Amino acid sequence: MGILVVTALSIVFIRDLFAVVILFGIYSLVSASFFVNLDAFDVALTEAAVGAGISTVLMLGTLALTSRREKKSSHGSTLPLLVVAVTGAALLHATLDMPYFSDPGNPVHQHVAPRYIQQSGEEIGVPNIVTSVLGSYRGFDTLGETVVIFAAGLGVLTLLGRFGKRPEISLPSPSMSHHLILRVIAKALIPLILLYGLYIQFHGDYGPGGGFQAGVIFAAAIILYAIIFGTERAHKVISPFVIHLLMSIGVLLFAGVGVATMILGGNYLGYNVLAHDPVHGQHYGILLVELGVGVTVTSVMLSIFFDFSDRKRIRTIEEQ
Amino acid sequence: MFLGLYNYWIVIILMMTGFYIVIAQGNLIKKVVGLNIFQTSVIILYVSMGKVKDGAVPILTDGIEIYSNPLPHVLMLTAIVVGVATTALALALIVRIYEEYGSIEEDDIHKQDGSF
Amino acid sequence: MDIFLNVLSWICLLAGGFLGITGAVGLFRFPDFFTRLHAASVTDTLSTFLIIIGLMLQANSLMMIIKLLLVLLIIAYTSPTSAHSLAKSALHSGLKPFLKDKENENS
Numbered sequence: 001m002g003i004l005v006v007t008a009l010s011i012v013f014i015r016d017l018f019a020v021v022i023l024f025g026i027y028s029l030v031s032a033s034f035f036v037n038l039d040a041f042d043v044a045l046t047e048a049a050v051g052a053g054i055s056t057v058l059m060l061g062t063l064a065l066t067s068r069r070e071k072k073s074s075h076g077s078t079l080p081l082l083v084v085a086v087t088g089a090a091l092l093h094a095t096l097d098m099p100y101f102s103d104p105g106n107p108v109h110q111h112v113a114p115r116y117i118q119q120s121g122e123e124i125g126v127p128n129i130v131t132s133v134l135g136s137y138r139g140f141d142t143l144g145e146t147v148v149i150f151a152a153g154l155g156v157l158t159l160l161g162r163f164g165k166r167p168e169i170s171l172p173s174p175s176m177s178h179h180l181i182l183r184v185i186a187k188a189l190i191p192l193i194l195l196y197g198l199y200i201q202f203h204g205d206y207g208p209g210g211g212f213q214a215g216v217i218f219a220a221a222i223i224l225y226a227i228i229f230g231t232e233r234a235h236k237v238i239s240p241f242v243i244h245l246l247m248s249i250g251v252l253l254f255a256g257v258g259v260a261t262m263i264l265g266g267n268y269l270g271y272n273v274l275a276h277d278p279v280h281g282q283h284y285g286i287l288l289v290e291l292g293v294g295v296t297v298t299s300v301m302l303s304i305f306f307d308f309s310d311r312k313r314i315r316t317i318e319e320q
Numbered sequence: 321m322f323l324g325l326y327n328y329w330i331v332i333i334l335m336m337t338g339f340y341i342v343i344a345q346g347n348l349i350k351k352v353v354g355l356n357i358f359q360t361s362v363i364i365l366y367v368s369m370g371k372v373k374d375g376a377v378p379i380l381t382d383g384i385e386i387y388s389n390p391l392p393h394v395l396m397l398t399a400i401v402v403g404v405a406t407t408a409l410a411l412a413l414i415v416r417i418y419e420e421y422g423s424i425e426e427d428d429i430h431k432q433d434g435s436f
Numbered sequence: 437m438d439i440f441l442n443v444l445s446w447i448c449l450l451a452g453g454f455l456g457i458t459g460a461v462g463l464f465r466f467p468d469f470f471t472r473l474h475a476a477s478v479t480d481t482l483s484t485f486l487i488i489i490g491l492m493l494q495a496n497s498l499m500m501i502i503k504l505l506l507v508l509l510i511i512a513y514t515s516p517t518s519a520h521s522l523a524k525s526a527l528h529s530g531l532k533p534f535l536k537d538k539e540n541e542n543s
Contacts, residue, residue, distance in 0.1 A: 005330065008337040008357050017349055024353050031360050039377050039388040040367045043396050047363070050404045055356065062349060062411040066418040080344035088336040095328040113389045121380050129378040129390040130397070138394060145398045152405030159412040179524065185517045192510075207379065212401050297401070304408050311415065 003030050017063055025056040041208035042130045045200075049216040054301055057223060061308035065315070125279040126205045126286060134210065135286035139269045142289065143254055146296050150251050153300035157244075160307040179228075186228045193221035201294050205283075211290040215297025222298075223305050231309050240306060243299045250296025257288050327368040334361035346426040348417065352410045359403045366392040366399075441493050448490030455483035469526055477519035484511050 007027045028051025035044035116133055124132045134142055197217035204210030226234035258269040266273035271285025338361060341354025370392035378390035414424055421429050459479025466472045488508045495501045 005333055005337075008334050017347070020350060020353055024356065027357065028360065031364060034364065035367055038367050038371045040370070040393050040396075041377055041379075043363070043367055043393050043400070046397055046400050047360070050400055051356070051360065055404055055407055058408055058411050059349065059353070062414055065415045066349070066424050080340055083343065084336050084340045087339065088332055091332045091335070092329065095325055095332070113391045116390060117378070117387050127380040129380060129387070130393045133390055133394045134397060141394075141398055145401055148402050149405050152409050155409045156412040159409075159416050179521065181517060181520055185513060189513065208377075210397075212397065300405075304412075307412070308415070 004034065018060075021056060021059045021063065024059070025052045028052040028055065042128075042210065042213075045208050045213045046216075049213050049220070053220050054216055058304065058308065061305070061312070065308065065312055123278070124282045124286075126283065128205055128207060128209075130208075131204045131210050131286065131290070132282075135289050136271060136282055139258075139289065142293065143258070143269070146251055146254050146293050149296055149300050150247055153247055153303050156304045156307050160311050182228055186224055190221050190225055193217060193224070197221065201290065202287075204290055205286065211293030212297055214290075215294040216301060218294070218298040219301035219305070222302055226305070226309065231306065231313065235306075238302070240303070243303045243306070246295055246299035247303060250292045250294070250299065253292035253295065254289055257285060257292070261285070328365070331361050331365040331368070334358075334364070348414050348424040348426065349411075352407060352414070355410070356403065356407060359399070363396045363399055366396050445490040445493035448486045448493065452483040452486035452490060455479065455486065459483065470523065473519055473523055473526075477516065480515040480519070481512065484508075484515075 004027060007023055007030065010023060028047060032044045032048035032052065035041075035047060116137060117129060120126070120129050120132045120137075124136055126132045126135075197214045200209040200217060201211065201214030204214070222234065222238065225237065257271075261270050261273055262268050264273040269285070271282045272278040274281035274284045335358055338354045338356075338358030341357065342351050345351060345354065370389035372386060372388050378387045378393065380387075417429065418424050421432055423429065456479050459475050462475030462478075463472050466475055485508065488504050488511075492501050492504045495504060
């Protein structure tokens, strides 16, 4: 925890933005290990993959497209410090009423959570309670979240994408293919990363994992390929048209499972009717839903990364 | 009392650091980083509220009776992913602002806009 | 046999910890980027190696040993690569190593 505070405070004072981004990656990774200490494995996996992985990559991409150092700010910092101090004091005063840390008698553990913990075994039969709550008990939230990711992908596409015919790129894309060691290591690691992504996707029921983490890991493998071998070859592996198609297919899969359950007679996203027996129905439902989430997350992350990198490439071409 | 509440105090320190970065620093990318620090500290708050003393990871195993509360984990999973979606959009906006205004410092942008 | 394994694993863990601390101290005290890189990569590879071996000696099932072995393999694969690419990109950008005098040029 001390490391977290020190890292966060140092970000305030450092002016070199590259260092700020790397410190932010360190902050995410340390908070992910902190989550492991707090028994939150799913959250730790997601925070490590998303915060220390995708966020850092996107920020480095933004740095490549903009400037690297920060200018000294012209107005003083007394007013913000005052605001921060007043807010901090108010919050500290509020914590005096709050329940103590890790006390089993806390109100948060009283009403809904015991029902989930006790009934999830019989009603759903999936050992990982977090997955069962995410996929089935609170399935609407997950649907909303998938649509939010899809909307973010669309937003970045509108802001940074190029519609219409892509200009014929005659300049070879900058790649690191002359770095022999990196190429060899990447070729050995990328299949393992993809395999690990598949493992996390389908083992979300039995251990930490699920759609989001798996989607991010998949995207990370392909982004590694794109960084080392160049975006041209990455476009040949998985073309932008396919990525945009997959974005929509993921969301449609999720919503479609809901519609299918309505057609079969149950409520929207009530998985009990999907198979001959409610527990199996829940299993199928959660499997399909997590698959939809994984596909959407992968394609959105890839689409955002390719938007950033294509922008850089087209700008270098236009400058020549 | 200190031992019972220190997780909230650490979270408040992190939150205030993030808050300060968002309102005081002029550079846009640093503001986005500060926003992310703020988000992560809120996530730490919720997850630390879910921990039960001597509890186990919320994966049903034979022989374990006390589990840590899975409900905050689920909500925070959603929060993290929404956070990264927001960050991606914010960074895309920063790139476009740089192309239009030529700088990502708040002061330069205000001067070119003519406001203040 | 048990005592022997315990003692061996404690030695490995302590050695790994000591190497980690010296690596961190070296990051501060060394004068130049390349020597600091060497200190950091020693921390990354050798101390993690020893710590994981110490943990493997204390593991109580085959599955755990295999999983720790896999983690070790991945770290052995990736951390020297990252040190190499840092050094290579530094050389490409023109950062020259801090040599004591010009005639003692050993690579």
